Amino acid sequence: MRKTTLLTALATMALAMLSPVQAAAQSDTLKFTGTFTDQKGRPMRGVVVSNGFTCVQTDTKGNYELPYNSATKFVYFTVPADCEVPTHSATDNTACFYRQVVDSVKRYDFQLTRMPRGKEKSYKLIVIGDPQVTNAYGPYFQGPNDNAVRKSDIDRFTDETMADIKKTLASLPDDMPVYALSMGDNVQYYGGYNEKLEGQMRAVLGSTRMRTFSVIGNHDQDGKALFKRKWEEAWGPTDYSFDRGNVHYVCINNVIYYRGGAYYQPGELTDEQMAWLESDLSLVPKNKMVVLSYHIPFTFGNRTLKPNPNDMGKGHYASNRLEKILLMLDRFKGYQLFCGHTHFAINNEIELNGRQVLERCHAAACGDIWQSNLNIDGVPNGYYVYSVKGNKIDDCYYKGTRWDKSRQMTLFLADTDFNGESYAADWNLPRGKGIIVANVFNADSGWRLFAIENGVKTEMTRLQKTPCQDAFAVGYHHKYVKSNPYNFFSKRNGYLKMNHWYFYQPKDPKAIVTIVAKDRYGNTYTETSDKVVTEPFYNYAHYYVDEE
Structure with a gap:
């Protein structure tokens, strides 16, 4: 966890010793503040800003105030639908919508670029399940005679998955906006820890014109603070949101560890995360569709947080949090549940307390962790291409790597x-x-x-x-x-x-x-x-x- 400075620690201790009236006055010095302006220097009203625990909106002058929390790692914002997605660099088109909190610094200003035509009416969304590159070398074959060659996972992801995505992008009109979402497990430290691996993967994922976001997976962290920190160094906060067109996207870390590297399946959320999600969604117009994205399925798993009333039978459970989450999502025009994790494709449909639920579980780009060209259910390595119009998904197909899109x-x-x-x-x-x-x-x-x-x-x-x-x-x-x-x-x-x-x-x-x-x-x-x-x-x- 980030260490606070001695000055901040002493200030926090002193605040705890004050009376409620004194504390209220003193707490003003422990707020995160800042201003949002556009590319012309004009204030931006209504931008949603977060400290990782709650969300607020900027006022008419573009100003915001957030409660100070010593556990805050980032101050960040929901990319507005009428603004470009900021990126890490001109050659790295992964999304950069945050500032890492620095000790003793409480003010964070942001400048956004408004799009000339306002928010988009339609765009493409490419969803990539589990790239999961490792630091090991698995079997890779070039022909029918077991001609195994030594090739790294990241090279395979670059030369196969990303090369195929680039062909898909080339087939689209130049003015078609394209965004991408990695469903987590960008890396797995099998074969030995490599501190550069997550950063290398971000560079590869950001190497095309599509603006790319990611959720965090279990193997991005594996219950180790060091691994999670490397993901955050590459991608920023693990719980965040962004707007595109008339859709609100929420990405959240639903991997909770209960014993070393063991994690709950189905995914779960902490009380603090549920409060953040409620705060985020409370500021979203109800005519939007919400796409909730996370790594581990919420609708099924066999390693449950007990007690769990959501027994799906045959050793499967739905998340303890799912019903409460769905009640939040019911307020909107529609919603989608996106996940990865399984290394098999399943549009999972269940009945939860009389409610029909569909969760889209995306097959892995790496298949069976780069040991073949297919997932464990026979679906070829690949990715998904969604067409979004207004507040609806208008089309979706699975694109097998180096397969024609007509082959389904x-x-x-x-x-x-x-x-x-x-x-x-x-x-x-x-x-x-x-x-x-x-x-x-x-x-x-x-x-x-x-x-x-x-x-x-x-x-x-x-x-x-x-x-x-x-x-x-x-x-x-x-x-x-x-x-x-x-x-x-x-x-x-x-x-x-x-x-x-x-x-x-x-x-x-x-x-x-x-x-x-x-x-x-x-x-x-x-x-x-x-x-x-x-x-x-x-x-x-x-x-x-x-x-x-």
Whole structure:
């Protein structure tokens, strides 16, 4: 924790010894103050400013006053919707909306740049789940003959994920605003502590034209004050908000450790964080949509804070805080729950005390921690591209790294043996019937899947089971993964939830069946049964084949 100066410590002690009237007068000298102006020097009214514990707004002269708190690390602000997102430098487009508190300094002024056209009506949001680069070298393959090469995780993230994002950005109009959100676990200190790692990742994430924000993950901190401090040095406060268009984004640290490196799953928040969240949301217009972003899912987990009344069954729980959080979010035009953490994709839908809840859990850019090209549920390494218009998400698709954006599923035959694993066994499907299984990366209950066989269209059956696994991913990882045990990526892991698989039993085993997937935004994606994956190892999981 930041050390206060002797002068500040003595002042705090003296304040505690004063009478209430004397303390009220003396406390004026222990406030954080400052002024917000725009690029022309004009005062900015209504900017939300925080000390990490409460939020206030600037007055008509652009001035603010915040209570002094010796635990405050940053004075920071909610980026207004009609202002540019300030960045760390001209070549590092990660968001810089804060000042680190310096002992004895109580005044912090800020200058913002108003956008000529005011707040944006539409923009793109790229969401990156768990980059999780380590200081170790995992297996990386360049061809079908187990040609393993020595390449760092950060180089893979740069050359694969960020290179692919740059192609996506190049496909957009030059005047299209683009923002990005990393869902945490930018780094993991497996392989040895590297004090430069978090800073290196920030530089890579800030290397494009998109303005990038991040939440903090469990591996960014791993219960160690030093690791958390490195994240804060790179990114600033862990609980903050910003506005874009007619959407209010809140990023919050929901990783609470209870024993060394062990943390609660589902995520939890402290009383102080709940108070800060209430303070932040109280200053947001109710016609906005709120996107609450954090690392660990709130809707499910199997290592609960006890007592926990939110029992979802089969060893899964929802966060103790979730119901109170949803009551806060109910005040607004709409809301979204964004998280990462799991290394599998799931749009998790639960019923919590009569309320339907959807939480978007984003697959990892690193997959199974850079030991393959896919997540533990068979979803390829990648990221998400959202289109936001007004106060609504207008579109979303999953972009597999080095996959065309039209490819939103992979097909398998239920009977195929993937290194001792099969979908027929995992999902208890009939054998010898030629059943086709579709892994649809971003599917939720709003999607519709159809199989077209000889001109006849049949709705496919959705598969859901807890715990379960992806036979293709488990078979591959069982052979090649070095740093994760079988219990992590297989159904032995009771944490796994699977719900984006569908199956169809053909009537003619020789027919070419077309699988049609329609998402909740009106997009249609297709794949044909002659493209089923049959090889357990020599495929996109093992190495990339360029499609150019």
